[in-house]
Amino acid sequence: MTVERITVESWRADLEAHSASVHSQGGEDGVLLRLFERIGVGQRSFVEFGAWDGLHLSNTANLRLHHGWSGLLMEGSDRADGVLVRRERVDAENVEALFDRYAVPVDVDLLSIDIDGNDYWVWSALRRYQPRVVIVEYNVFFLPEIAKTIAYDAAHEWDKDRYGLYHGASLAAFQKLATEKGYVLAWTEPYAPNAVFVHGDAWPEEVERPTLADWTRWHWPEDGYREPTPPPGRRWVSV
Numbered sequence: 001m002t003v004e005r006i007t008v009e010s011w012r013a014d015l016e017a018h019s020a021s022v023h024s025q026g027g028e029d030g031v032l033l034r035l036f037e038r039i040g041v042g043q044r045s046f047v048e049f050g051a052w053d054g055l056h057l058s059n060t061a062n063l064r065l066h067h068g069w070s071g072l073l074m075e076g077s078d079r080a081d082g083v084l085v086r087r088e089r090v091d092a093e094n095v096e097a098l099f100d101r102y103a104v105p106v107d108v109d110l111l112s113i114d115i116d117g118n119d120y121w122v123w124s125a126l127r128r129y130q131p132r133v134v135i136v137e138y139n140v141f142f143l144p145e146i147a148k149t150i151a152y153d154a155a156h157e158w159d160k161d162r163y164g165l166y167h168g169a170s171l172a173a174f175q176k177l178a179t180e181k182g183y184v185l186a187w188t189e190p191y192a193p194n195a196v197f198v199h200g201d202a203w204p205e206e207v208e209r210p211t212l213a214d215w216t217r218w219h220w221p222e223d224g225y226r227e228p229t230p231p232p233g234r235r236w237v238s239v
Helices: 008-018 028-039 061-066 095-101 119-125 171-181 212-219
Strands: 045-049 070-075 110-113 133-137 148-150 183-188 194-199 236-238
Touching: 008 028, 008 183, 028 061, 028 133, 028 183, 028 194, 095 119, 110 119, 119 133, 119 148, 119 171, 148 171, 171 183, 171 194, 171 212, 183 212
Parallel strands: 045 070, 045 110, 110 133
Antiparallel strands: 133 194, 148 236, 183 194
16 A cells, blocks of 8 residues: 655645644644644653743643643753752753653653753753654754854853853754754744754654755745854854
């Protein structure tokens, strides 16, 4: 039996049609629900860091409150209440130990990363765990082909007011890391800096695999962005 191929354009249009926010920033709630309809759900498990108060701009609150999911919420600031949201500062050295401590499933369904800093390095350090879906916030202020991240510093604090553009990593940097880890770039929001990656083992075989160009052609400004100037004494690292 011949399986009809689904084009990237059809895949994108389907997810776009389901884009909707209950708690998320830019339609991720609806996109994630539809995505898990397409690829299937395991244990309805998630990890999210930084999670703020567990509600504000959360990528997992809708799943937890309305769809029977459960998981681990972590936040490094005093927004964490210590009950719903664990007060933990996540870095490349401790991320796997934290997952071990809180008994995160090795194949957790969803990992959401938004720490405005070492996001790239933390995902890179996650080796024994293989989330089925990863959603990350990326730095939009790069030309689409530039693969750079902040230099790793476990003590990094995002200085939003003075150097707000120095945070995280570019979409191209995350795409390279994701490819090395066996993930497919499944979605990027046109109006919010989030990208969704699906592990290749969970990717529907009838769907064409999108490339970075499929997404940057979709919503990147025609003149692109440039490379933000880092703060004094800091730098961008090519990956």
